[in-house]
Amino acid sequence: MxxxxxxxxxxxxxxxxxxxxxxxxxxxxxxxxxxxxxxxxxxxxxxxxxxxxxxxxxxxxxxLTPTRMSGVVDTQTDAELERVRTVGKKIETYDGVVFSVTLASFFILMFVFSISWAWVVWPVMAAVMAIPRVIGSFSESDEKTYQELKKAEEAERVERLRQATARLRELE
Structure with a gap:
């Protein structure tokens, strides 16, 4: 060697x-x-x-010799993290749409039609937001993992931007 x-x-x-x-x-x-x-x-x-x-x-x-077992574990872990990331993004988008529709519905029912029981849209929203989590088998631990992945990706992005800025200053 x-x-x-x-x-x-x-x-x-x-x-x-x-x-x-x-x-x-x-x-x-x-x-x-x-x-x-x-x-x-x-x-x-x-x-x-x-x-x-x-x-x-x-x-x-x-x-320096890769072990087969760690490669299998890494591949399985990477696949699971990618699943959590993909499903998490879809659920996050779905949640945003459901929240927007719920908020609009509440204001329309409350202020346009003067319906006193307009508050009922909020519990309905919670139930509707649970549907994709059940269908996609997205558990509470998956949700936490997704949030941690988002934080880590954001921290990496911030660090890359910081390094790029520092490098540009060096080159000036």
Whole structure:
């Protein structure tokens, strides 16, 4: 294994997964794990990674070899997250439409037709909003996961914009 070869993103991911396994098995403490994972993210070549795995079973060669099991788990996890993201976006759009129609209905019934029981549209709205969640098997934990995904995506977007702005300032 040539120490001068540059690392790919997949190499770094495999190295991070190997460190996570060693940490989970108790070979690394929390501080060592944090230091080594930070070093992996900064590494550019195989030689940069070699000392991080020198005292661990399997060494660098095993760390850079993807494990089949983690790939299967990652694929299943990615598919599930994509399902949550897709269904969550549809439900979010549906909720917006239902809320808008409900609000318009309330104001029309209340102020145009002076119907005193116009408040009934709000419980109906709650029931109507539950329908796609039941049909799409979108549980409360899926809803929380979707909200976390949205926050993470927004944080990534903000960070990319910050980096782009910083880079533009550097180039000026």
């Amino acid at each position: 040539n120490d001068e070869l540059r690392l790919s993103d997949n190499d770094r991911i495999n190295a991070l997964q190997a460190l996570a396994s060693h940490y989970a098995e108790g070979r690394l403490d929390h501080v060592e794990f944090d230091e080594r994972t930070e070093a992996v993210t900064q590494a550019r070549t195989n030689g940069d990674l070699r000392p991080l795995f020198a005292d661990l079973p399997g060494g660098l060669q095993e760390a």
